[in-house]
Amino acid sequence: MKVFVVAEHRMGELNPVSIELLNLANAIKKDSSVAVVLGKDVKGFADELAKFADKVYMVQDDSLENYNPETYTDVLMQIFAKEKPDVVLLPNTSFGIDLGPYLAAKLNAPIATDVVAVDASDGLKVSKYFFQGKLMTDLKLKEADTYVLTVRQGVFKEGEEVNGAVEELDIKPSKPARRQFVQYIEPEVGEVDITQADIVVTVGRGIEDASNIELAEQLAEMLGGVVAGSRPVIDNGWLPKDRQIGISGKTVKPKLYLGLAVSGAFQHVMGMKDSELIIAINKDPEAPIFGVAQYGIVGDIFEVVPALIEELEKIKG
Template sequence: MSRSIWIVAEHQDDNLHTGAAELAGAARSVGDHVAAVVCCEAGSTVPAQAAPFVDQVLVIENAALSGYTAGLWAQGIVGLAKESAPAAILLPHAPLGRDLAPLLAARLDAGLLTDCLELQWEEGLVGLRSVHRRKLVSRERVATPIAIATCQRGAFAASPAGDAAAIETASVAIDDTAARTRLLSMERAEVGEGSITEAEIVVAGGRGLGDAEKFALVQELADAVGGVMGASRPVVDQGWVPHDRQIGSSGVTVRPRLYFALGISGAVQHVVGMRESDVIVAINKDPKAPIFEYAHYGIADDVFKVVPAVIANLNS
């Protein structure tokens, strides 16, 4: 019997998120039939964008689904899943999945595995999850007829694009008066000069820099190497730099030619946003900092001694 795995397509402004191909790859690792569920308004091109990565596209069309509203998307997907009973539904471990996956789990009486690094099938969906600050890996199995999982970005190989799958419009009624949350507006990130995702060289700093004033050293090195300044979450939370500089989960993912991590310990939330960089240099006082496990070159020393010496060396 074929095992059907659904992925929930993530999209914005009629653009399918690049993570959808990874999610399709994750679904292929445990299923032999992969369907993308697309919640959108009529006329959207997202279903056609998803079609090359999957075997079937199921479209839930309604004018109220153009932006993401948890309750309405859940209504549509739950209605469809109760009819068709897929073995599992996968979502990205990102704002969409972190909001929607537990809603689906609750309404389908399904077990949920979050932030999975790997999926297996062993009498049910098995997920490998990193726990206790990456010191341990936990294997967990969903014990309910339908399984829900969210997949870590970058953890699964993308499914290659193939022939476009058939697109079917599902007939699911959406009652938009039932929504108790409503999307009022989106605040877009400012995309301007020095866009961090386009930069060839990124110089990122972490809490180890100490304070906002000392953080200026990160910009100094960025200027010296012709790169763009970035930061880890704690720095943004402290308000030393604006949120659009944040690298990692809930920030941006970067893949520059050269990445400097200054005073960054290497929490998983940061690492997922930079581990694919071509060359990674880490400078951190703590020789045991996990960032050295991701870096190609490491210096376990005081950032305030090494970085000025690097700048002097570049200028000489």
């Protein structure tokens, strides 16, 4: 089984999810993992991808400087005509959600989106969530020559280096694209990617009011982390949607997850259970979050957190 990964990069940066996809590719391959990176001046990206892929195909052309589904599909299909993939992996980002259906249609391939697990031992089975994360389903895709999958970010962070080779292909789009890139619109200042943070301080319903999130922000600043929230916090509008952890939000695997008044509902736990160290503070001794935490404090966060901040200030001098 040859598993191809289409790398995503934007504004001079390789999206780390591309490495996550290669970790998955190496886990399910029976033959080889192949990364494909398209763009202009992407040799640095190709070298980085080669650490985790058996082979990297690099195509450089001015017309590929910015992502365009037409030109990307054009070039990828030329590559696939030379070497047929059994599985094509893309990130479940705006990039992959856009490109995936294009490729599936051209390849006449089944497509599954936002998958969180893949089993290639007997055919191809994937796991994904439905109904805003309330139901997880295992799907067995119909037998086909090629499959296209978009994969949730933050799920496959662990993997070993492979150290493959980079091969530059002399391929260009066969025709001009009908649509043209105009510009990138920068996100608002202050937005963070919680999936890439080493320390995540998460607030739950027990934070009681938006004004109290400042307490979590103080603690996160002391620790060098970011603030995230469970679904009730997001639904109340106390934090933006991109800070939500859980099945209907984002999956995180930080070095430290600190939960403040987070009850630990199943939907939330599925988004953070693989964190390296989980510490929970909740006044309810029966809160489910204690079932996954390595360390827990049964107490009121409005008493415990200020005391914790005070001790951190002493340590930092």
